[in-house]
Amino acid sequence: DTANIAAASDLQYAFKEIKILCEKKYPNETVNFQFGSSGKALTQIQNGAPYDAYFAADMNYPKELKEKGFAVGNVKPYALGRVGLMSLKSTNISVNNLSILATDKIKKIAIANPEHAPYGQAAVAALKTLGLYDKVKHKFVMGENISQATQYVQTGAADVGIIAISIAKAPIIAEEMNFGLIDAKTHPDILQGYALLKRGENNKAARAFISVFESPQADAIMKKYGFALK
Amino acid sequence: MIYINITKHLDTAEGPLNAHFELTINDGEFLTLFGPSGAGKTTLLRMIAGLEKPDSGKIEVDGEVWFDSAKKINLPPQKRSIGFVFQDYALFPTMSVRENLLFAAETTEQRHNVDELIELVELTALSDRLPSTLSGGQKQRVALARALVRHPKILLLDEPLSALDSTMRHKLQDSLSLIHTRLGVTTLLVSHDIAETVKLSDRLAAIESGKIIRTCSPMEFFSPKTLSGKVQLIGDILSIEYDQPVYVITLLAGNSIIKAVASAQEASALKVGGKAVLSSKAFNPILIPLG
Amino acid sequence: MIYINITKHLDTAEGPLNAHFELTINDGEFLTLFGPSGAGKTTLLRMIAGLEKPDSGKIEVDGEVWFDSAKKINLPPQKRSIGFVFQDYALFPTMSVRENLLFAAETTEQRHNVDELIELVELTALSDRLPSTLSGGQKQRVALARALVRHPKILLLDEPLSALDSTMRHKLQDSLSLIHTRLGVTTLLVSHDIAETVKLSDRLAAIESGKIIRTCSPMEFFSPKTLSGKVQLIGDILSIEYDQPVYVITLLAGNSIIKAVASAQEASALKVGGKAVLSSKAFNPILIPLG
Amino acid sequence: MESEFLATMVLTFKLAAITTLILLLIGIPLAAFLVFSKMRFKSVIETIVSMPLVLPPSVLGFYLLLAFSPASAIGSFLNEHGIRLAFSFEGLVIGSVLFSLPFMVHPIQSALSQVHRSIFEASYTLGKSKLETMIRVILPSIRHGLISGIVLAFAHTVGEFGVILMIGGNIPGETRVASIAIYDEVESLNYAMAHQYALTLFAVTFAILLLVYTLNKKSLRGIQ
Amino acid sequence: MESEFLATMVLTFKLAAITTLILLLIGIPLAAFLVFSKMRFKSVIETIVSMPLVLPPSVLGFYLLLAFSPASAIGSFLNEHGIRLAFSFEGLVIGSVLFSLPFMVHPIQSALSQVHRSIFEASYTLGKSKLETMIRVILPSIRHGLISGIVLAFAHTVGEFGVILMIGGNIPGETRVASIAIYDEVESLNYAMAHQYALTLFAVTFAILLLVYTLNKKSLRGIQ
Ligand SMILES: Nc1ncnc2c1ncn2[C@@H]1O[C@H](COP(=O)(O)OP(=O)(O)OP(=O)(O)O)[C@@H](O)[C@H]1O
Ligand SMILES: Nc1ncnc2c1ncn2[C@@H]1O[C@H](COP(=O)(O)OP(=O)(O)OP(=O)(O)O)[C@@H](O)[C@H]1O
Ligand SMILES: [Mg+2]
Numbered sequence A: 001d002t003a004n005i006a007a008a009s010d011l012q013y014a015f016k017e018i019k020i021l022c023e024k025k026y027p028n029e030t031v032n033f034q035f036g037s038s039g040k041a042l043t044q045i046q047n048g049a050p051y052d053a054y055f056a057a058d059m060n061y062p063k064e065l066k067e068k069g070f071a072v073g074n075v076k077p078y079a080l081g082r083v084g085l086m087s088l089k090s091t092n093i094s095v096n097n098l099s100i101l102a103t104d105k106i107k108k109i110a111i112a113n114p115e116h117a118p119y120g121q122a123a124v125a126a127l128k129t130l131g132l133y134d135k136v137k138h139k140f141v142m143g144e145n146i147s148q149a150t151q152y153v154q155t156g157a158a159d160v161g162i163i164a165i166s167i168a169k170a171p172i173i174a175e176e177m178n179f180g181l182i183d184a185k186t187h188p189d190i191l192q193g194y195a196l197l198k199r200g201e202n203n204k205a206a207r208a209f210i211s212v213f214e215s216p217q218a219d220a221i222m223k224k225y226g227f228a229l230k
Numbered sequence B, C: 001m002i003y004i005n006i007t008k009h010l011d012t013a014e015g016p017l018n019a020h021f022e023l024t025i026n027d028g029e030f031l032t033l034f035g036p037s038g039a040g041k042t043t044l045l046r047m048i049a050g051l052e053k054p055d056s057g058k059i060e061v062d063g064e065v066w067f068d069s070a071k072k073i074n075l076p077p078q079k080r081s082i083g084f085v086f087q088d089y090a091l092f093p094t095m096s097v098r099e100n101l102l103f104a105a106e107t108t109e110q111r112h113n114v115d116e117l118i119e120l121v122e123l124t125a126l127s128d129r130l131p132s133t134l135s136g137g138q139k140q141r142v143a144l145a146r147a148l149v150r151h152p153k154i155l156l157l158d159e160p161l162s163a164l165d166s167t168m169r170h171k172l173q174d175s176l177s178l179i180h181t182r183l184g185v186t187t188l189l190v191s192h193d194i195a196e197t198v199k200l201s202d203r204l205a206a207i208e209s210g211k212i213i214r215t216c217s218p219m220e221f222f223s224p225k226t227l228s229g230k231v232q233l234i235g236d237i238l239s240i241e242y243d244q245p246v247y248v249i250t251l252l253a254g255n256s257i258i259k260a261v262a263s264a265q266e267a268s269a270l271k272v273g274g275k276a277v278l279s280s281k282a283f284n285p286i287l288i289p290l291g
Numbered sequence D, E: 001m002e003s004e005f006l007a008t009m010v011l012t013f014k015l016a017a018i019t020t021l022i023l024l025l026i027g028i029p030l031a032a033f034l035v036f037s038k039m040r041f042k043s044v045i046e047t048i049v050s051m052p053l054v055l056p057p058s059v060l061g062f063y064l065l066l067a068f069s070p071a072s073a074i075g076s077f078l079n080e081h082g083i084r085l086a087f088s089f090e091g092l093v094i095g096s097v098l099f100s101l102p103f104m105v106h107p108i109q110s111a112l113s114q115v116h117r118s119i120f121e122a123s124y125t126l127g128k129s130k131l132e133t134m135i136r137v138i139l140p141s142i143r144h145g146l147i148s149g150i151v152l153a154f155a156h157t158v159g160e161f162g163v164i165l166m167i168g169g170n171i172p173g174e175t176r177v178a179s180i181a182i183y184d185e186v187e188s189l190n191y192a193m194a195h196q197y198a199l200t201l202f203a204v205t206f207a208i209l210l211l212v213y214t215l216n217k218k219s220l221r222g223i224q
């Protein structure tokens, strides 16, 4: 079988490795990923998208699908996202203390759009907890999602960004970026959940991928990319 | 038999005008529309061709109704068997001379005649050229040839020869005349040229401000009461010179320049740029064929 | 003084041709270019106007070099004081008649003269109309008026009167003549009309296949060796009728129709559609002014 | 990977070619209607034609998705007849056609409106129908406008991704075209691969357009 | 909320208006060059003009971001002169101009190429410079092409979001235009708000274009 799996953008590096595991174990099954915003995937699924499983960037989206009858089985949390401060190594901007954001040295701060991106919401919450939000909010530049926010930092358009650890751990990023984790207590948990969709109920490939995903080897990969698991 | 009785509102140089054309044209007749600029000659041709819609009236050709406002009949130009030569040529810019003619051809026979027509208008050497590279007169000849390709029932010619030099003009007049006799196609010509009109047409319709004010033979129209054996010439006075003891008057009549001797009294009534009638009672003409 | 000596390669109906024009035109002269279709008349005017570039040679006007291939001088049309009337009118489609003329005006005085010019070409009632709603002749008159607005040094006229009826044609010929004398503007006219040429121009340049084959006075060019006191007319034979015991020959000479009596022997040499010379030795003409 | 790259490219140009062809077939009569019709509310139709441009592509895609959805009237009707537009190649074609329509119609309309009336009339008096006149006389002489329309529609379809992402859903071999693939690679911060896609798109399209322009210039030589 | 809505709308139409104006100023000479130049490699330039279309907008935006970045030659040069294009309104204008360039150039080019040569020549012989001829004679007579270009460029800028999203950074009052706002609302599953934005965009643009078309039709009456 072939399965189409819609997954949040930040999962791409981890999933590509898990896919290799899966192909080894189930050589006859193929999985395709559609990485992108969880909101868009939700809209598409509700309007007949041929997706078999859904790995969202939060818990609410898959729960909504479950309520509307698009998902089978339970919505399970699979990861706890973390955010941190990121800057280009070449800029020598310290990433260990968020208070630097309020200084004149920092002109633009890249975050994911908090209106719909959980990592953006986490960034805002953390800044509010630390009492920095009102001092820095005029410096925000918002990416459509966490990848775009990363690009802002990477291209030097923004001085720093508040970015997901899963992206910071990607080898190409780790090479040229400094990253400092932000205390998880400063923001609500970024719980990410997934669900098998109705269309995937009898899809062998989808079930195979999920079984591999739930295996300890996959756990290790997820951990490597900074997804603290429950 | 072509029967025309139509009205059309026009906005002319002298203000609005209700044009009314009533005209019967016989089969095979060659009729010239003659009249001043803005009189409605082009408009009449266009209404016959179906390119413009009369406000009311009827056009009937060989018993076939082409237009009838009462019965709401209005044949499209495609259904009217006509050939039209436009004042602005209207050649197809992306087609060569030959292609312009071939486009018009409908039967294999017409297709075969295309080269003959091109030769008739003396454009064989240019037959693969695009219209934009032709001179004004050359364009006009292509337009004329193209209108002839389909052997139309009525040939509508809107000053087709006006941009030609006199040699080419005479040649094409002869061709038109030949085509007309050979194919018997009813022809309507708009022309400002008297010789052309007289030479080509059976009948003349004089148009003024949207009305046909007179139809008659061209000779009747242009010649004053002519007397046999008498020469009466209208000419432009080109110069008046005093050549002791008489005056020499140079007159232009058509293509000919005439010098005549006049007395001081006669000369005083004439002026350069004016017109004069030259006549003679005692006259013993000699006629010599030319060319 | 205008001095022209230019060459240009042309692709004509008879194959490629190396045109070479050498011509000197005096200040204030009225020169007509006369010649068959495709001879290069339009091309010559365009080269003088700077719209086409000669391959080599020189054009000098009043001591000012407009073109010189050796010195690589080539004044743009804007810098040449010319008025040009195009064969296809080239009116500006978004401007009314008056606006077309006002566009050309450069000084307040020229601006004020616009209405006068419009009246001269009898388009006052149409002065607010767009070119697309004008008849062919009306368009041509606008183009002529527009070229006159700036009082150019040289007026270049490419068959400006060919689409006009004879009344309007004569009127505009008179206006052209008047303007020419009044403003003293050097004028180059392309015309196929003999009467027009004779009437308007001081000199004629006969052009054939890209060469000026002769320049002379128009009279010299058109009239055979003329003898004073002798009538010699060239005309088209319109009809030959037998009217016992003689033949009546109808001749068209210019605007005049002449009937002449001929003997059976004379008549046998003539045919309808041909040309004939009508002459007489004993002739006692009477000249009466007309109109 | 190589074969996926190739498949994506083939799909991209297939989509662009089919879309452009359909747009030509729709665009020419529509443009002719807009130029020649004497209808009173022509301006309204003219405006509507341009409206797909005004919505952000992904929003247009969103509305299309709603229309195609089995929950909607159109979608359920099509579904009953076995036609599924969402997440299918056919759906992409419809989306692209809708989205690029103004780019085809405008240049053709503008060129048509400049053809002199007597050119049409000459053809009519030679017995040719409106259709034949259009095809044999008018279209060749408005080549510039046609080429503009073709180039704009083609290039725009190649580059479009908002609508396609929404209604196509990135399914390899079916709806994953190059623009989406590039978008994906950029999102994955996989710049090398994104550059490769972009470069190929660029090179192929550049070659196609250059060919179109050069051929056009050659054949236009001498006209006008 | 209300005032933010309004601010977003104002910003959107301001961006579209400025972009269209700049495009007119660039597009007309560029189109004229493409029509009249006898340069040998004109087709290459013609092709390049169409190329911004081929890249997915967000990718084009990404490359622009790289160009604007202080790390690049252009970016650092601008930075030294105190100009920051990324995340500024000026940057959006540059991005939109680049992205909509072909929509302005193509229709004008196509219309220009159909103007008869003797119209230019007549104006030259009346002593008018090329510039004056262009402005007073040619532009009025290719109104159709100009309007096509204006409508396409304007509508496309209103609807564009890929480039803008990338180089704009979604800053309210500065770079957050309506297309981005709609996109955001759809992403947030805030459909009601998205519909309101879309409807307003639609209504305002519809009104503007309808006005343009109607005025144009009125003033064209009788020409041709
Ligand atoms: N499209 C039009 N709209 C309004 N008036 C027009 C239109 N076309 C022609 N006319 C007017 O109708 C009148 C007759 O025009 P028409 O073209 O029939 O004249 P014509 O006799 O052919 O003149 P010419 O010898 O100058 O060609 C003119 O006064 C002209 O201004
Ligand atoms: N753009 C062009 N390209 C190639 N040949 C041309 C071009 N324009 C004119 N010619 C050729 O040059 C020759 C001279 O043309 P021109 O227009 O000067 O003739 P003309 O004397 O004005 O004729 P007419 O009386 O018919 O207007 C013609 O044979 C014509 O075919
Ligand atoms: Mg007429």
Ligand SMILES: [Mg+2]
Pocket: B135, B136, B137, C041, C042, C043, C087, C158
């Ligand atoms: Mg000529």
